[in-house]
Amino acid sequence: MDVRKGLVIPGAIRGIGIRQVRVTCGLILFAYLLSHFANHALGNVSYGAMVEGLKYHMAFWRNPLVTAVFYAAGITHWGLGLWALYERRQFRYRTPEITQLLLGISIPFLLVAHFVGVRLQQPLFGRDLYYAQALFAYWVNRPYMEWVQFALLIVAWVHGCIGLYFWLRLKRFFARAAPYLLVAAALLPMLALLGLIQGGRDVIELSNVPAWRTANLSQAQFSTPPERALLDAIIFWFPVVYGAVLALILGARGLRLLCERRGGMINLSYPNGIKVRVPQGLSVLEASLRHNVPHASVCGGKARCSTCRIRVVGDLAALPKPSRREAFVLARVGASVDPAIRLACQLRPKSDIAFFLVFPPQVNPASMRRSIGIRMGEELYVVSMFVDMRRSTELAEQRLPFDTMFIINRFLAAVSGAVEDAGGQPNQFVGDGILALFGLDSSPAVACAQAVAAVGRIAANVAQLNRDLANDLREPIRFGIGVNGGEVIVGDIGYRERVVFTALGDAVNVAARLQELTKDLGCEVLVSEEVCRAANLAADPPATRDVAIRGRDSPISVRLVACAALLAADVAPDADRSSHASRADR
Numbered sequence: 233m234d235v236r237k238g239l240v241i242p243g244a245i246r247g248i249g250i251r252q253v254r255v256t257c258g259l260i261l262f263a264y265l266l267s268h269f270a271n272h273a274l275g276n277v278s279y280g281a282m283v284e285g286l287k288y289h290m291a292f293w294r295n296p297l298v299t300a301v302f303y304a305a306g307i308t309h310w311g312l313g314l315w316a317l318y319e320r321r322q323f324r325y326r327t328p329e330i331t332q333l334l335l336g337i338s339i340p341f342l343l344v345a346h347f348v349g350v351r352l353q354q355p356l357f358g359r360d361l362y363y364a365q366a367l368f369a370y371w372v373n374r375p376y377m378e379w380v381q382f383a384l385l386i387v388a389w390v391h392g393c394i395g396l397y398f399w400l401r402l403k404r405f406f407a408r409a410a411p412y413l414l415v416a417a418a419l420l421p422m423l424a425l426l427g428l429i430q431g432g433r434d435v436i437e438l439s440n441v442p443a444w445r446t447a448n449l450s451q452a453q454f455s456t457p458p459e460r461a462l463l464d465a466i467i468f469w470f471p472v473v474y475g476a477v478l479a480l481i482l483g484a485r486g487l488r489l490l491c492e493r494r495g496g497m498i499n500l501s502y503p504n505g506i507k508v509r510v511p512q513g514l515s516v517l518e519a520s521l522r523h524n525v526p527h528a529s530v531c532g533g534k535a536r537c538s539t540c541r542i543r544v545v546g547d548l549a550a551l552p553k554p555s556r557r558e559a560f561v562l563a564r565v566g567a568s569v570d571p572a573i574r575l576a577c578q579l580r581p582k583s584d585i586a587f588f589l590v591f592p593p594q595v596n597p598a599s600m601r602r603s604i605g606i607r608m609g610e611e612l613y614v615v616s617m618f619v620d621m622r623r624s625t626e627l628a629e630q631r632l633p634f635d636t637m638f639i640i641n642r643f644l645a646a647v648s649g650a651v652e653d654a655g656g657q658p659n660q661f662v663g664d665g666i667l668a669l670f671g672l673d674s675s676p677a678v679a680c681a682q683a684v685a686a687v688g689r690i691a692a693n694v695a696q697l698n699r700d701l702a703n704d705l706r707e708p709i710r711f712g713i714g715v716n717g718g719e720v721i722v723g724d725i726g727y728r729e730r731v732v733f734t735a736l737g738d739a740v741n742v743a744a745r746l747q748e749l750t751k752d753l754g755c756e757v758l759v760s761e762e763v764c765r766a767a768n769l770a771a772d773p774p775a776t777r778d779v780a781i782r783g784r785d786s787p788i789s790v791r792l793v794a795c796a797a798l799l800a801a802d803v804a805p806d807a808d809r810s811s812h813a814s815r816a817d818r
C-alpha cells in the first residue's frame with residue numbers, strides 16, 4: 233500500500249500509468265475489431281449469415297453501457313496516442329514502433345468517411361444502416377470507397393496487432409502462443425476482406441430484385457441532399473482539423489525543445505568515461521538513444537520491463553522523486569529499497585548525474601521472458617531444515633542402481649510429504665538430502681511450530697516406509713535432521729533456464745551444520761533452542777546444550793532429540809494446529 237497525503241492507494245492501482253490506460257483502451261477497441269471482422273468473415277458463408285451475425289454484433293456493441301465504454305475507450309486511446317507523440321523526445325523508432333505510429337495516425341483519416349456515413353447517421357438523423365445500405369453505397373454508388381474500407385481494415389488491424397505484440401511479448405506464454413497468434417492475425421483480416429467482397433457481390437445481385445430493393449434501398453434509407461451535404465462537410469473538415477492538431481503537436485514539440493534548451497543543458501556520465509550533454513527534461517533513456525549509447529530497454533521505455541535500470545552514483549538528493557508507476561515497477565523487482573536504483577526511461581534529471589547500467593545493453597525480450605517472475609531477493613525470517621538419509625552410500629554398494637534410486641526417491645517423498653503436511657516447502661534436493669523451508673508465507677512463530685511439527689511427521693512417514701520396505705531393506709532407513717531459524721535472503725538463483733528459488737544466509741548454513749552434527753552427537757535431530765522456544769516447546773534443560781558451529785565464533789544453544797518421534801509428543805497442540813491454519817489460508 234502507498235500512503236500519500238493521507239490517501240491510501242492499493243498496490244494494483246499504484247501500478248496504473250498512462251501507458252496502462254492506453255493499453256486497456258486499445259484492448260477494448262481490438263475486441264470491437266475482432267467482433268466486426270468476424271462478422272464480415274461470415275460473408276464467406278452467405279450474405280444472410282452476415283446480416284444475421286450483425287444482429288448479435290449490434291445487440292452487444294449498441295448496448296448503451298457498452299457504447300459508452302467503447303467511445304470513451306476510443307477517445308482516450310486516441311488522445312493518449314497524441315499525447316505520447318508530444319511527449320516522446322527522440323525519434324529513433326524501431327520498425328514496428330514507427331509502423332504502429334504511422335498506421336495509428338492514419339486511422340482517423342481513413343475512418344472518418346465510414347464512421348460519418350454509417351454510424352453518425354443514427355444520432356444525427358435517427359437512421360440505422362446495415363450491410364445492405366453500406367455495401368450498396370461502397371460497391372455501387374462510390375466504388376472507390378471499397379478500397380478505402382479495405383485499407384482501413386488492414387491499417388486498423390495491423391496497428392492493433394503490433395500493439396498486442398508489444399503487450400504480450402514479455403509474457404511467459406508468448407513464445408509458445410506466437411505461431412498460433414500469427415496464424416489468427418493473418419487469417420482473420422483475410423477472411424473479413426473476402427467476406428466483404430462476397431457480401432458486396434451478393435448485394436449487387438440482390439439490388440436487381442425489386443422486393444429486396446424496396447425493403448433495403450428505399451429513399452428513407454439514404455440521406456436527403458441537405459443531410460448528405462452536412463455529412464460531406466464533416467468528412468471534409470475533419471481531416472483538416474485533425475491535420476491542424478497534428479501540426480500543433482509538432483509545433484508544441486519544437487517550442488518545448490527551445491524552452492528546454494533555454495532551461496539549461498546537463499551532463500550525463502556513463503561508465504567507461506562516456507559523457508553526453510542533453511537539455512533538461514530528457515529521460516536518461518532518451519538521452520542514451522539520442523546519442524547512440526547502447527542501453528537495454530526491452531519494453532521501449534514504457535515502464536514495463538525494468539531492463540533500463542541504472543544505479544546513480546553520487547548525490548541522490550537532487551534527483552526527482554520516482555513517479556507512482558516507476559515506484560511500482562521498482563518495487564515489483566525488489567529494487568525500491570535502494571534510492572540509487574532508477575528506471576532510465578522514467579528518470580528526467582534536472583542536474584548532472586553519473587550512473588551505471590544495471591543490465592547489459594544486449595538484454596532482449598527472450599532473455600527478459602526467462603527472467604520474468606524471478607524474485608530478486610528479499611530478507612525474510614525462515615526456518616531451514618536439512619534432512620539427510622544415513623548410510624545411503626552403503627545402500628548403493630549393496631544394490632542395483634535402480635533399486636537405490638527407488639529407495640532414495642521413496643525416502644525423499646516421505647520427507648517431502650511430511651514437510652508439506654506441516655505447512656513447509658521442500659526446497660532443494662541434493663542427492664539423498666533435502667532442504668525444506670518454513671515461513672515463506674507465515675509468521676516466524678508459525679514457521680517454528682511448523683518445522684517442529686514436521687520433524688514428528690517425518691519420523692512417522694519414515695517409520696511407515698521402513699515397514700513397507702521391510703523385506704527389501706537389510707536395516708531400517710535412518711536419518712539426521714538439523715533445524716534452525718533466522719533472517720535469510722530468499723530469491724531466485726541460477727543461470728538461464730536453470731533458476732531455482734531458495735534461501736541463502738548464515739541461518740541456512742547453521743541448519744546444515746546441525747544436521748551434520750547429529751552424526752557426531754548420536755541423535756536424530758538437532759533443533760536450535762530459539763526455534764524450540766518460538767514453537768512453544770516445553771523447556772528441557774538436560775537435552776539442551778551449546779554446540780560449536782564451524783565458521784562461527786560463538787556456540788549456539790540447541791536441543792538434542794535422540795529420536796525424532798519423541799519430538800512429536802512435545803509439540804504443543806495449538807502449534808500443530810497453527811501449521812494447518814496457515815496452509816488453509818494460502
Ligand code: FES
Nearest residue numbers: 533535537538577
Ligand atoms: S525501458 Fe522498460 S522499464 Fe524502462
